[in-house]
Amino acid sequence: AVAMLRSIPVHMSYSIAVIDRKGNHATVYVNPNSPAEVVERRVSTNHQHEVEWADHAEMTNSIKREAAVEKLLHASASTETVVCGFQIPPIYQTHYSLKCGTLYTAVYRPLDASVELVWPGSVWRQSCADFQDGVRTIRFNDGDPAAWHSTFKEAP
Template sequence: MKIQQDAIDLQFEAINEDVPGSKWRRVFHRHWPAYSRWFVRDGIRSRPTYSTSLKALRRYMPKLLPSYEAIVETAGGGDLEGRFLSMWCPPFYVGACSQAILTGAEPSLIRNYDYSPRLLQGTWLASRFNGKRVVAVVDCLWGVLDGINEDGLAVSLAFGGRTAAGEGFGVPIVLRYVLEFASTTAEAVTMLRNIPVHMSYSIALIDRKGNHATVYVNPDRPAEVMEHRVSTNHQPGLEWAWYAETTNSVEREAAVEKLLSAYGGIKEVLSGFQRPPIYQTHYGRRCGTLYTAVYRPFDASVELVWPGSVWRQSCANFQEDVRTIRFNDGSSAASSRPSGKGVSS
């Protein structure tokens, strides 16, 4: 990433690797210094041991264990690496996102991911860790911010706007589990009900048949499954008013609701997601919209969208590439520059 005065250049990299190998290892080595500093920011003793983390995975996500073991080995097999990659009880962190579930003739999931460009990993990974094709924007090296699998199940996350924290997983690894082993919204909901999380999140889900749900997961109370089609960064009750005000969560929710009521089609809703107040541009001061994702379950495809630029991939056809996105602080402008090169190992 390069910073030039008020402009911030951020690289997005699309990688196709069925199981963890040299390509993923290269990504790990690039980002591990920053991730490791974040992971132990409160001291190494504040993080669970490797054996505790492994025990939690065995209890709650046993089918993911072979993939976890493979990815830890690819990372070098170290104790700290294993603890981090389990995502069991990581440090507290927050972001701001907007999510809309579209039903009707072409079910879809549209979301804005709002975060600091200095903290985004920027990896778009196509994999077959467990035989099923999964395409996802990655966080914490192999967790999922949003993604889709070849069965047409799409999922994304938004911070739930609560200060509660507890014993549980970072939600990106939970969404990895969902996309690896669920094919429908109903199957995903069952998983989300039974896996503890360490923070509050609103999870948007839709499958190929148009079945959908918004699931509020929390560390201190059972998951709530709602038919709401819009979620931003607060759950019912608006517990953290300061955060909601700082991130315009209520205003964004109202704007998305208005879009769905007035239009409901992908083109019109996507256009609204590219404009304030849903599209945020305070990249330097707090966080801004780093990408808009459009997931289409019918053909298991996804588009990453910036103003004036669309990057399309699918589970059936995923092409490696690198693109640089320039964000201008305080402006709605963002530009994309394809590298014209494939990604090598």
């Protein structure tokens, strides 16, 4: 995955997390004007090494979210506790009108090649071994910070 990411052109900066079945992991910082960089971090938000665009970092709560994820990972031993922590602010964002709200939390399970897409009140599990074609329609609260739980409707 890292070798591929080094050769794929990008139009903007991304932080991409990769993990294999042995538990080897990395975060790859890709940028349009520099080579991909591999870092041994388990946490990434809307900035890479440091904040380069202060207004964007403030709008997305990038620093607060990074600190909250670091604290959650250090304090929690269970996947369930971590996933629950990802469903509440400051990690879970509701600024949809500003185009920086949380769409979902992904729980990757490399040992059985599956993923769980998680929203408050809903989990959709997909597996490479038993992929089930489907659709989920998620209705978010249109940026109302007082009502941070998204509502959802599962389409057949």
